[in-house]
Structure formats: C-alpha cells, structure tokens
Amino acid sequence: MAAEIEFAAVPIKVTVNGVKHEAVVEPRTLLVYFLREHLNLTGAHVGCDTSQCGACTIQLNGRAVKSCTILAVQANEAEITTVEGLAREGVLHPVQEGFREKHGLQCGYCTPGMIMTAVSLLETNPNPTEEEIRHGLEGNLCRCTGYINIVESIRWAAEKMGGKNVSR
Amino acid sequence: MFPASFGYVAAHSVEEAVQLLTKHGEDAKLLAGGHSLIPAMKLRLASPRTLIDLATVPGLRGVRMDGNTLAIGALTVYADVASSELVQKHLPGLVDAASVIGDVQVRNRGTIGGSIAHADPGADFPVILTALNASFVLQPRSGSRTVAADDFFIDFYTTAMAANEVLTEIRVPLPMAGSGTAYVKLPHPASGYVVVSAGALITRQPSGSCALARVALGGLGSGPVRAVATETELQGKPLTPEVIAAAAARAAEETDPEGDTYASAEYKRHVAIVYTRRAIEAAVQRASAS
Structure with a gap:
C-alpha cells in the first residue's frame, strides 16, 4: 500500500x-x-x-x-x-501526398516518423535543398534504406506547398 | 522498455526542487529534458524512486546578456542555444557544439543544464564550455554558488554538485575583442557521441599574435581536458599555420585515453592533434573576421 x-x-x-x-x-x-x-x-x-x-x-x-x-x-x-x-477532412497533408506520389516508403514502418519530421522541417525551412533534407532526417532511420524516394517525397511536398510555411 | 516504477513530482520553484531533493535524498533525481536520464532508466542503469521535474519551474529557459556575461538558463534546449542570436553573435563555438549533439528531435528536447549535470564523458557541452571558461550557478538550500568549468567536472558522470543542489544557469564571459571560438568533433558513427572533440577560444592581438588561448579536449579522459601545453605554446606567438600546427602537435601530451572497440588510444591521441589544429584554425579565422 x-x-x-x-x-x-x-x-x-x-x-x-x-x-x-x-x-x-x-x-x-x-x-x-x-x-x-x-x-x-x-x-x-x-x-x-x-x-x-x-x-x-x-x-x-x-x-x-x-x-x-x-x-x-x-x-x-x-x-x-x-x-x-495531419490530414484535414480527408485531405492529406502535402507531405503525406508526397510520400504517396513519390512512393517514399517500402515497408512503411518508419513512415509516420519520417512524415512528422518532414512536416517540422518544412515549417522551419519551406524550401530545403536535398542536403538540408538529408541533414534534417538525421534522427530518422529507414531499415529498408529507401532514402532516395523519401527525399524526393519531401522535395515534392515543398514544391506543392510553393515554398511557403503552411504551419497548421 | 519501461523504467522501474517511480514517484513523480513537478517542482514549481528552484527552492521547492531543493527542498524535495533534500527530503528524498539519494533516491531522487532531477528531470530536465530527460534525454540522458530516461534512456538510462529504460535500460535500468538508473532507477530513482522519485523524479523531480524542473520543466515546470518558470524562469530557467532562455539566453540573456548580463553585463559582460551571457547567461543561459539551465533548461534551455540545445536547439534554442544554437538558434539564439546572442549565442550566434558572441559564441559561435557554442553554436558549433549545440548543432552536432544527437539529432533534430534530440536537440528539441535535451537541455544544456542536463548535459552539464549528467557529465557524460562523450558529451559536447562540457568540452566547449570548459574552453569558453564558463561557470555554473548552483543553488543549494540557501544562497547560491558558482563553480568554474575547470573545477566542475570531477570524473565520469561526476561533478562538483552536491546531492541537494540544482544547476540553474550557465554563465559564459563574453570573449575580449579580437577573439574567435570554435568546436569540432569526431562523432561515433552509430551513437553520435564524442570519440574525440576539441573546443578553442583564441584572442588575437591587433599585431596578429596570440593574447589568449584556451583549448579543451573531449574523449581523452573522464571529462574535458585542457590542452595546457598547446595553450602555452601559442601564448604571445604569431598565429601562423606553422605555429598553430606546432602547438596542436602537443595537444595529447599528458593525456592517457582509453582505447575501445572503435578507436584505439593511439588513434584518439592522433585525432586530438588534428582536431585541435582545426579548432584553433577555425577560431583564428573567426577572430580575424570579427
């Protein structure tokens, strides 16, 4: 007791x-x-x-x-x-959409964490270079090593968001 | 993995935290960002019976100018140290260190005071803060006392703090005009902790000679180690690449690092020389630009 x-x-x-x-x-x-x-x-x-x-x-x-x-x-x-x-009324966040469009996943286990880190990255740096994206993902590991498509997904999202900070 | 069961108390003032520490004694630990303590508790390397949370104490965050000193609240997270305009302007070497700890998420949560009080031999802040001649404000049951970095780090995970003291502030004297600061690190490729690191504060006279040199090394002992021979060698000399290289060559003198599976003692001593040279060169470059 x-x-x-x-x-x-x-x-x-x-x-x-x-x-x-x-x-x-x-x-x-x-x-x-x-x-x-x-x-x-x-x-x-x-x-x-x-x-x-x-x-x-x-x-x-x-x-x-x-x-x-x-x-x-x-x-x-x-x-x-x-x-x-992240999604609002069934509409995906641009980062989620980017992961679908660019197939930024293989097994999908790391994906929610990757997406959440990417959302934060784009909030502080809306138009990151490939190097800045890779540096920004230093705290996220993909055991499938699918990093190329993950980086492309985030670039896609940055372009879709027009380089603007759309903090939600 | 779960920590062993413990009791949790949110402190609302430093005085309350000190009282709680005194009441609970050795079985209690202070919780700041928790990015050293919680992993240790999950691995059951630490099993405190009571955690006293400092995050609920107001006034322990942020960077402010106090006369000729930069005062950094103990609960300031690494990311906020790195992005502070005051730190960027006056102490770029501290930005170097704050930017290479862990990863983005860790830097959003880990605190400068937690790193100092934990005194991990693989940590970055103790090394650069020793080079910068920082001091740490400790609050015991009554009054407060200030301990210089040179006297603070006693051994592995052991500091000059008493069991019922709270680290409230990190104070860094502003370098004199003509100074530059820098920090470079060889991280372990898996853990990101320091294999070897070097922090430097160099003050250049208008003539180009060295008025002051403070160099501290990480990874070579139980805590930060001053490279005294290097500092002495630089004193009063022109800060040419040859002089810097000759001084850096003495960086590992009187050190006795332990080798491990990743880096032998000989390798660490060699890297210490190379990284000392790089840190001094970077500091001199910043001194020239300032």
Whole structure:
C-alpha cells in the first residue's frame, strides 16, 4: 500500500490533434505508449525504443520530438500532433501526398516518423535543398534504406506547398 | 522498455526542487529534458524512486546578456542555444557544439543544464564550455554558488554538485575583442557521441599574435581536458599555420585515453592533434573576421 502511494498515478491534461484529453497515468508511462494504448493513436510507432530511429516522432508544442523518450507526465498541458492529425477532412497533408506520389516508403514502418519530421522541417525551412533534407532526417532511420524516394517525397511536398510555411 | 516504477513530482520553484531533493535524498533525481536520464532508466542503469521535474519551474529557459556575461538558463534546449542570436553573435563555438549533439528531435528536447549535470564523458557541452571558461550557478538550500568549468567536472558522470543542489544557469564571459571560438568533433558513427572533440577560444592581438588561448579536449579522459601545453605554446606567438600546427602537435601530451572497440588510444591521441589544429584554425579565422 505504501508503495502504491509513493508511486502514485498522476493526472494529466493534453490536447492531441486538437482534442482535449484528461487521464491519470503511472509516472513511468512513456508518451508513445500513452498515445498508442490509452488514446488508440497507433500512428507513432515504437521502433528501436532507444531514441535512435525516430519512428515515434510526434510534434510536442510544435516541435518534432521522440515520444519514446518522453514521459506522458512531461506532456501535461502540452499540444501534441501525431500523424493522424495531419490530414484535414480527408485531405492529406502535402507531405503525406508526397510520400504517396513519390512512393517514399517500402515497408512503411518508419513512415509516420519520417512524415512528422518532414512536416517540422518544412515549417522551419519551406524550401530545403536535398542536403538540408538529408541533414534534417538525421534522427530518422529507414531499415529498408529507401532514402532516395523519401527525399524526393519531401522535395515534392515543398514544391506543392510553393515554398511557403503552411504551419497548421 | 519501461523504467522501474517511480514517484513523480513537478517542482514549481528552484527552492521547492531543493527542498524535495533534500527530503528524498539519494533516491531522487532531477528531470530536465530527460534525454540522458530516461534512456538510462529504460535500460535500468538508473532507477530513482522519485523524479523531480524542473520543466515546470518558470524562469530557467532562455539566453540573456548580463553585463559582460551571457547567461543561459539551465533548461534551455540545445536547439534554442544554437538558434539564439546572442549565442550566434558572441559564441559561435557554442553554436558549433549545440548543432552536432544527437539529432533534430534530440536537440528539441535535451537541455544544456542536463548535459552539464549528467557529465557524460562523450558529451559536447562540457568540452566547449570548459574552453569558453564558463561557470555554473548552483543553488543549494540557501544562497547560491558558482563553480568554474575547470573545477566542475570531477570524473565520469561526476561533478562538483552536491546531492541537494540544482544547476540553474550557465554563465559564459563574453570573449575580449579580437577573439574567435570554435568546436569540432569526431562523432561515433552509430551513437553520435564524442570519440574525440576539441573546443578553442583564441584572442588575437591587433599585431596578429596570440593574447589568449584556451583549448579543451573531449574523449581523452573522464571529462574535458585542457590542452595546457598547446595553450602555452601559442601564448604571445604569431598565429601562423606553422605555429598553430606546432602547438596542436602537443595537444595529447599528458593525456592517457582509453582505447575501445572503435578507436584505439593511439588513434584518439592522433585525432586530438588534428582536431585541435582545426579548432584553433577555425577560431583564428573567426577572430580575424570579427
């Protein structure tokens, strides 16, 4: 009983893809598991689970972060966007469209993380060179090594967005 | 992978964090960005019973000018250090370091204070901040004290901080006119941690000779190591490529790095010489341009 009090669950409030959620979580709950198992948002994947691969990338208060290395309690009062929150009324985000048009995926496991990192990249650098895209993806690994099409997908999206910052 | 169970407390002031640390003792850890601590907890290399979150303490983020010192809040993330106009203008060597830590997502989350307090021997900030003669503001139960980088890093993951102190601010004196700063790193290809790195602060007199040289190396010991022989060799001499190369050749003197599966001790010492030369050359170039 004493241990239960000592490790008491903590109430949190988060806004995910525009929807407010309140929950009570064990402090050791990682944000990626909170999203996947409490909110059933399974877009953020658990890949390496060691903050290397980027498959769990989401936006936390507008910044790309690795949700396997953040505690759910640290996201209290935060705004979160996951890959599920990119499309609006059935219309894909240009980065999602780019991955379809340029076939920026093979097995698809890394894709949600790649897309979330790319969205953040284009928000800060709307017209990146190939080198800047590759540098911007340093925190995302594709085990199929399909990087050429991933880079082309992001270039396609940048052109579709007209080099403008369409922060949403 | 889950960390072992722990209790979580959000602190709302530094004083509260110090009180909580004092109350919970050795079983408690401070949480900043968590990008060293959470991975260690997931691997069960660390299993604190209580985490005291500093992210909920206001006033610990951002970069400001305080007289002739740049004051950086301990909770400032790497990306914000790198993009700070004040840092870019006055301390480009610190931008070099902040830009090569981890990856984009890690730099959006990891904090400068966390890196300093964790004192990983493969970390970047301890090296450049030693070269820049930074000091760290620690808040104990009453008052505060400031420890110079030269006296702060004691051993692997061990610093001069007491168990119930909170690191609140990193203070970097603005270099004198005619100074340049730079940081170069050979990262491990898989982990991105430092194999060998070099940070330099060089002040050039109008005549072109060296008025001040501070050079620190990473990867050669349990923490940052000053390249004292190199600094002495440069003092008062014209900063020509030959003089810089001769001084850099002494960078690994009195160091005793440990070899590992990726880099032998001999290789590390060799890279230290090459990277020391590159760091000094880059700093001199910036000093000339300033």
